[in-house]
Amino acid sequence: MRVIVEPDRAAVSRTAAQFVAELVRRRPTCVLGLATGSTPLGMYAELARMHRDEGLDFSRVVSFNLDEYVGLGPNHPQSYRYFMQENLFRHINIDTRNTHVPDGRALDFEAHAQQYEKLIRDEGGIDLQVLGIGSDGHIAFNEPGSSLGSRTRLKTLTIETVRDNARFFGSEEAVPRLAVTMGVGTILESRQCLLLAAGQSKAQAICDTVEGPVTAQVTASALQLHRDVVAVIDEEAAQLLKRRDYYREMEQAQARLLAEHRSGRKGL
Numbered sequence: 001m002r003v004i005v006e007p008d009r010a011a012v013s014r015t016a017a018q019f020v021a022e023l024v025r026r027r028p029t030c031v032l033g034l035a036t037g038s039t040p041l042g043m044y045a046e047l048a049r050m051h052r053d054e055g056l057d058f059s060r061v062v063s064f065n066l067d068e069y070v071g072l073g074p075n076h077p078q079s080y081r082y083f084m085q086e087n088l089f090r091h092i093n094i095d096t097r098n099t100h101v102p103d104g105r106a107l108d109f110e111a112h113a114q115q116y117e118k119l120i121r122d123e124g125g126i127d128l129q130v131l132g133i134g135s136d137g138h139i140a141f142n143e144p145g146s147s148l149g150s151r152t153r154l155k156t157l158t159i160e161t162v163r164d165n166a167r168f169f170g171s172e173e174a175v176p177r178l179a180v181t182m183g184v185g186t187i188l189e190s191r192q193c194l195l196l197a198a199g200q201s202k203a204q205a206i207c208d209t210v211e212g213p214v215t216a217q218v219t220a221s222a223l224q225l226h227r228d229v230v231a232v233i234d235e236e237a238a239q240l241l242k243r244r245d246y247y248r249e250m251e252q253a254q255a256r257l258l259a260e261h262r263s264g265r266k267g268l
């Protein structure tokens with residue numbers, strides 16, 4: 001896993017936006033996997049700015065979101081469809097018909113989940129999946145204990161997640177207890193994953209994910225099995241990493257060492 005440690009949340013957002021923008025420029029028909037939550041908000045604002053100021057073109061981009069609360073429709077202010085419209089889609093020129101978010105009001109969730117997986121396959125798979133991380137180490141709503149081979153399905157939220165998300169709903173009681181979410185196995189099929197984390201509350205989950213064992217108790221740790229993951233995290237989220245100095249050095253030294261190697265100089 002490549003780990004990029006940035007000084008703060010704003011720098012995480014800028015770096016993450018650069019990864020997405022670079023893909024969109026290189027491959028205008030790319031398929032993006034998108035995440036909700038507070039972490040990617042700054043990245044979405046930066047992408048909106050790039051669209052406005054630099055003409056970053058999303059007109060042929062396709063997107064799939066990770067998850068949605070069961071019971072919330074697209075006009076509910078806490079639904080993830082609403083979140084995406086408000087924080088990204090209405091600020092860029094993506095075609096809404098190309099944006100996919102699981103439907104929290106589906107009646108047959110098994111059929112809906114299968115259809116969602118098929119849609120992803122029909123679009124050729126996800127090129128870049130953006131991920132936040134829960135304080136319990138979840139990715140999407142794959143709570144501790146989720147199979148590392150899981151596919152899109154219904155999931156019951158842990159009390160930890162309900163408490164974490166109560167701030168958006170005003171109370172714990174108002175937080176839906178069920179969600180439809182891409183599985184860990186679905187996420188691992190993305191060509192590249194971009195894991196974002198900021199703040200002290202994510203430090204343990206990041207430590208477990210990057211340096212702990214692969215375990216269904218920390219579903220983000222399954223990313224260790226993926227061939228192309230970039231974790232962009234801030235100093236606070238990195239504070240428990242044993243090898244954080246190495247990650248930092250590696251980022252700074254790798255380009256220089258490679259250039260030296262290519263020019264035939266010694267010093268490696």
Ligand code: PGA
Pocket residue numbers: 036037038039040132133134135138139140
């Ligand atoms: P957050 O949520 O970005 O609001 O911290 C992340 C998550 O629960 O996946």
